[in-house]
Amino acid sequence: MSAIRLSPSGKLVEGKPGETVLETLENAGYALQNNCRAGACGECKVKVLDGEFDQGMVLDMALSQEERAQGYGLMCMCKPLSDELEIDWGTDDAKPKLFPPRENVRCVVVDRIERTPRIAEIRLRPVGEAIRFWPGQYVSLSDTQKTITPRSYSIANAPRPDGEIVLQITRVPDGATSNWVHDNATPGSMINLSGPYGTFIGDPGTDSPVLCLAAGTGLAPIMGLTDAALRRGFKQPVHLLFSARTEADVYCKGMMELWNVRHRRFKFIPTLTQEEKEGFQQGRIPELLPKQYPDLSKHALYIAGSPEFVDDCIKAAKALGAQDEMIHTEGFFDQSAPVVPTADQLVSA
Ligand code: FES
Numbered sequence: 001m002s003a004i005r006l007s008p009s010g011k012l013v014e015g016k017p018g019e020t021v022l023e024t025l026e027n028a029g030y031a032l033q034n035n036c037r038a039g040a041c042g043e044c045k046v047k048v049l050d051g052e053f054d055q056g057m058v059l060d061m062a063l064s065q066e067e068r069a070q071g072y073g074l075m076c077m078c079k080p081l082s083d084e085l086e087i088d089w090g091t092d093d094a095k096p097k098l099f100p101p102r103e104n105v106r107c108v109v110v111d112r113i114e115r116t117p118r119i120a121e122i123r124l125r126p127v128g129e130a131i132r133f134w135p136g137q138y139v140s141l142s143d144t145q146k147t148i149t150p151r152s153y154s155i156a157n158a159p160r161p162d163g164e165i166v167l168q169i170t171r172v173p174d175g176a177t178s179n180w181v182h183d184n185a186t187p188g189s190m191i192n193l194s195g196p197y198g199t200f201i202g203d204p205g206t207d208s209p210v211l212c213l214a215a216g217t218g219l220a221p222i223m224g225l226t227d228a229a230l231r232r233g234f235k236q237p238v239h240l241l242f243s244a245r246t247e248a249d250v251y252c253k254g255m256m257e258l259w260n261v262r263h264r265r266f267k268f269i270p271t272l273t274q275e276e277k278e279g280f281q282q283g284r285i286p287e288l289l290p291k292q293y294p295d296l297s298k299h300a301l302y303i304a305g306s307p308e309f310v311d312d313c314i315k316a317a318k319a320l321g322a323q324d325e326m327i328h329t330e331g332f333f334d335q336s337a338p339v340v341p342t343a344d345q346l347v348s349a
Contacts, residue, residue, distance in 0.1 A: 002080035006089050007049055011207075021046075021053075021075040021085065026232060031134070031202065032075055032089070039063070039077040047071050051085035053078050098199070099132040104192040106144065107165070109185050115251040119217060121156070121168045122185050124193065130163025131196060135224035136302075136330070139165065139195035143180060151177035152197065154304070154330065156220035158228035165193065168220045168251075200330040202229060206300045208326070209236045211293060213285050213313045215243040218305030219252065221330050225302060230263050237265045243285050243309070246275040285309075286316035297321035300328070307331035 004013045004024055015024035022044055025032050034044040039058030048071050055068070056077035063074050075087075107124040115121050131139065135158045142150040157166040172178045185191060202225050210229070214222045219242055229238060244250045256268035271281040271288060281288060293299070296317050303313045310331040317327060 002082065003084050004080070005050075005084055005086040007086050012084075015080065018079070021073075021078045021080065021087065025075070034076050037076045039074050042074065044075040045072050046075050047088040048073050048078075049086040049088055051083075052081040053085055054081055098134065098137075098201075099196060101195050101197055102131060103194045104142075105129075105131055105194065107191050107193050109187055109189045109191060110164070111187055112185065115168060116249050118171050118249075119168055119251055120171070120182050120185070121166060122181065122191075124165045124167065124191060126163050126165075126193075130159075131165065131193065133159060133165075133196035134201040135159070135228035136200040136202060136221045137196035137198045137224075138200075138221065138330075139167070139193045140197065141167065141177065141181070142192050142194075143184075144190045144192050146192075148177050148180045150194065151175070152332075154198075154200075154217070154221035154224070155196070156223045158224055158231060166220075168217045170217050198330070200302075200304070200328060201225070202302075203300065203328070207236065209299050210234075210238045211296065211299045211301050212238070212240040213243075213301065213303045213305075213317075214240065215285070215305030215309045216249075218303075218309065218330065218332070221304050222302060223252065223255070226259070226266070230259060230266060235265075237267070238263075239267045239269065241285050241288070242268065242270045243273060243305070244270060245273055247272060247277050247280065250280075284312070286312040289313075289316045289320060293320060295321055297323065300326045302328045304330040305332070 001017055002015050004015060004021055013024055013028045022032055022034055032044055039056060040062050042062035045063065053073060055073055056079065058074050058077050063072060106127045108127060109122050110125050111123040113121040133155060138152050138154040140150040140152050142148055153167045153169055155165055156168050169178050169181045171182045200221055212222045212226060222240060226238060226240060242250065250270045259266045260268055269281065271283060271285060273284055276282055299322060301317050301322055303310050310329045314327060314329065
């Protein structure tokens with residue numbers, strides 16, 4: 001059995017016999033960028049600082065002789081030979097690189113579900129190559145004729161091999177794009193997506209309890225992040241507090257229940273702000289936090305919803321000891337332009 005030591009954090013990740021470094025890191029909840037998983041693309045290239053390893057068969061164009069001589073390896077094919085392998089991949093460096101956004105990717109609506117009277121969920125599959133994204137990111141949506149203003153919507157699922165993208169869209173009374181989606185996007189319709197955008201993604205270095213706070217369709221990016229974390233076997237408790245006006249606005253109950261019964265560390269806690277109902281908490285999340293989570297100093301927080309909701313939650317969380325660097329937020333501004341990642345945040349070519 002061998003272990004991977006992450007430098008400079010010094011963290012040690014135990015591996016199982018026969019695993020590649022990529023598999024070991026993923027099993028421990030770390031997201032190392034990768035694409036082909038077969039030594040052909042070079043995306044999982046990392047410098048090995050100490051220890052012996054078997055690189056396996058990889059293409060020269062993915063890992064040049066010069067890079068090999070400098071100690072680089074492709075982690076998707078790399079198997080440790082020594083008891084410990086130290087790689088240059090500390091907590092900060094471990095943040096996943098982002099995928100370059102693509103423009104006007106043509107997609108087909110393959111399904112549509114009315115989640116609430118105001119929220120429609122559409123499921124899209126790209127006609128060509130899948131859009132690569134990290135859970136928690138968002139895309140910009142427009143019609144293929146480009147008659148409506150593009151608007152940003154968070155992706156509500158973790159990446160899937162078939163490239164499906166799930167969007168949950170609230171009908172905003174004077175919102176041309178949301179009204180267009182509600183009135184026109186039915187199975188078989190074509191839609192253009194651009195993206196992915198945003199940096200509201202999971203921190204692979206997180207090794208602490210996670211508290212997610214969501215209101216309305218702020219649930220979408222939180223679902224993407226939670227789906228990914230639970231699937232990769234994240235070991236710490238994940239609690240999701242969801243604020244809705246009435247019971248009818250609590251959506252995706254089926255998925256929440258599945259996660260509840262399947263993952264004993266996951267807990268879904270809906271709260272209603274405009275209705276009293278048996279079995280539900282009542283009140284706004286910022287006011288509920290002190291009683292339920294009196295000490296947030298060790299929690300990682302993921303907060304998504306309207307800017308006011310996000311601000312109020314940040315204030316309440318900080319008053320309970322939450323640390324700035326552990327608070328990740330996504331506030332929806334109706335008119336905001338997509339946040340395009342900077343060059344150094346992108347996957348290198
Ligand atoms: S993922 Fe493509 S080379 Fe490792």
